Amino acid sequence: MAKNRHLFIALSNPVEGREDEDNAWYDARHVPECLAVPGFKSGQRFKLSASTGGAPQQRYLALYELEGEDPQAILEQLQASRDDRTQSDAFDRSSLDMWVFSPIGEKQFAPGDES
Numbered sequence: 001m002a003k004n005r006h007l008f009i010a011l012s013n014p015v016e017g018r019e020d021e022d023n024a025w026y027d028a029r030h031v032p033e034c035l036a037v038p039g040f041k042s043g044q045r046f047k048l049s050a051s052t053g054g055a056p057q058q059r060y061l062a063l064y065e066l067e068g069e070d071p072q073a074i075l076e077q078l079q080a081s082r083d084d085r086t087q088s089d090a091f092d093r094s095s096l097d098m099w100v101f102s103p104i105g106e107k108q109f110a111p112g113d114e115s
Contacts, residue, residue, distance in 0.1 A: 006065070006071040006100050006101065009064075011058035011061055012092065015091070021090040025090060033081075033084075042064065045063075046061040047060055
């Protein structure tokens with residue numbers, strides 16, 4: 001098991017009426033700038049498309065893969081670089097929730113799918 005791999009999850013919303021601007025900034029600027037922070041290995045964004053219960057307050061999810069012994073130290077590096085990264089006023093910072101999850105078991109695959 002890759003003990004030094006972690007998933008960093010960020011849920012957020014754009015400012016009302018500025019969804020296209022927020023998405024353009026997030027994909028073209030924010031994700032690449034986060035990937036420049038040591039410990040960030042990959043990043044991908046998602047938009048809520050289905051639910052089995054109540055929908056979360058946020059409609060967008062950014063999923064990053066981190067690598068390192070101490071995920072908190074990686075987040076501290078991200079925070080320390082905030083002033084060096086491009087900010088957007090189309091991003092609703094008040095909607096942001098973030099967490100890091102670390103693996104406790106092996107990754108499992110559906111039968112016939114080892115990707």
